[in-house]
Amino acid sequence: MIGINRAKAESITVDRLRVEREPLLAELDTSYLRALEAGDDASLIIAEKQALRDITEKPLTGLSLQQLAALTIDLVLDM
Template sequence: MITIDMTRARAIHRDRIRAARAPLLAAADVDFQRALETGADTAAIVARKTALRAAPQDPAIDAATTPEQLAAVWPAALAAGGAP
């Protein structure tokens, strides 16, 4: 019987989330700089960046007790980046 180490699986899943959010954070940084340069409101960009930073700490990751439940956890902030 194969046993899944859920602690390790959660760590791997968080790493996948971090990898998926990296280009989205980079794009948000560019958007933020452009907004600052033009004097535009940055509130929405800051909220998006905050959500991206918080994505690996999604409580649903810790709540998952099976690999299937864990695989189903993909933070909404990463929806633009697509699920793995």
């Protein structure tokens, strides 16, 4: 019988989400710098960056293994 390690599945999911958010954070970094240079308000950009950082802190224990496999950044942000 093949057993599934729940903790490992959650760890893999979190690692995958970290990889997926890297380009999004890089894009927001660029937007943030442009806003600073232009003297624009960057508070929305800061909030978006923080929301992306917080996705790895969301509890995943209530999700099934199929939900973990299908989890995307957008779904985590909506949790």
